[in-house]
Amino acid sequence: MRKINISNCQAGMTLGKAVYYDGSSMLIDEGTVLTPSHLAQIASLGITELYIQDSFSKDIIVKDVIRDITRLEAIHFMKQTMEKYSLEGMPSSGNIISIVDKILNDILKSEEIIVNLMDIKTFDGYTFSHSVNVCILSLIIGIKLKLGQSELRELGVGALLHDIGKVLIPTDILNKKSSLSNDEFEVIKRHSRLGYDILKNIQGISEKSALVALNHHERCDGKGYPMALQKQEIHLYSKIVAVTDIFDALTSDRIYRKKIDTFNAINYLESINNLLLDSQILDCFVNVIPPYPIGTEVTMSSGEKGIVIGLNKSHIPIVRLNVNSDGTSKYPYEEINLESCNNYFIVSSS
Incomplete structure (x- = not known):
């Protein structure tokens, strides 16, 4: 595949x-x-x-980091939660925790956590998929940081519902295709406080989980919102979600812009490291995110094209080439381990 x-x-x-x-x-x-x-x-x-x-990729197994059934249930839960909030209120904390536990259990059962998020997002379903991806990625970081079970649950709840305040933001502003005015951006920024107010009133959700909704747009340099907190003032869970929220947004198509690939998203995060994000958390994240996931089509420095069929422990790809530099088909296919190729490298992916 x-x-x-x-x-x-x-x-x-x-x-x-x-x-x-x-x-x-x-x-x-x-x-x-x-x-x-x-x-x-x-x-x-x-x-x-x-x-x-197809015949070129039939032996390539691309695994999502969680089971399809878990992902679908979580996305459906977020869809129901955000669409019905104004009519029926929030679900119980028990239902929320149950979804987080299923995601966490799937991740913990993985033999080796190398992230490959296989969801195919649509514009209409972005918000729901985004919430689930942020939860998955945040829990993976939490596991790597050796958080305990109760801490992982708190983190997962906060991550899954970090954008819940957007249910109270006008959809015409949320879905605007052109640039936001200053006034419109101020309205968008309200979602963090609105989300906190929603979560803190749900019995069974901790203050630390609710703070994720409030503070996931805070930045280590004190220039985030809504409170302009600095690094030491931001809770660990919120600093984790700050990283995963940016990453998933960058690697998703939006109404107003195209996504960027994983390699460039990681480069962007590293470029703002220490200034805006927590360096320990980002280092942990980069260690589980391959720049070129298995199943990704790539173009080489030679002009040849192929697909990533495997990764070594340092996330360096093994590439199966099927197109020559002149655009003709290459057969039999050629497989290259880039770990042993100093002057041969990937220049782009699609």
């Missing part, structure tokens, strides 16, 4: 991973042979990438 850009998808290709139109409702099942109608549906949802299975 491999991930390809929607612009390279053609009728007749076989879908390698199911597509969900709002993050939880199936649109096209895995194994479906794509038709022009399918491709039109997918494009209309703002989906820019698909997983396909």
Whole structure:
């Protein structure tokens, strides 16, 4: 299985991973042979990438960091929570904790935690998928930092619901395609306090979890919001979610901008390290995020193209090449371990 850009998808290709139109409702099942109608549906949802299975990638196993059933249940939970909040109020803390525990248990059962988030986001389902990804990534950091079970649960609850205050922000501002005015940005910034007010009133949710909603936009230099806290004043959970929130936002397509790839997202985070983010947390995060995940299509410095089929312990890719530098097909395929290639490297991914 491999991930390809929607612009390279053609009728007749076989879908390698199911597509969900709002993050939880199936649109096209895995194994479906794509038709022009399918491709039109997918494009209309703002989906820019698909997983396909073909002879070139049939032996490549791309594993999500949690089970599909867990991810779908968590996304559906967030969808129900955020869409029904104004009518029925928040779910019980027991339901929230149950979802976090399922995510945590899946992660803990993994033999080795190397992150590959396989969700295919749509514009409409971004908020729900984003909340789940931030929870997953935050728990992985928490595990690497050797937090205890109760601390991981608190962190997971805060991470999953870090953006809950957005249910009280006008959707026309949240979904605006053009740049926000100063006044509109001030409205957006209210979501952190609104989220804190929501969470602190749910019996069974700790103050530390609620503080994640309040402080995940604080920055170590004291120039974040809403309280302009400095590094030592920001709780650990909020500093963790600050990293994962930025990363998942950068690597997701939004209505107003295209996503960037994992390699460039990591470079961006490292460029603001020490100034805006906690360096210990970022170092921990980078150690579990491969710049080029398995299944990623890449272009080499030679102009050849291929797919990442494996990673060594330092996340250095093994690449299977299938396109020559002149654009012709390469067969038989050639496999290159980049760890042993000093002057041969990846220049871009898609």
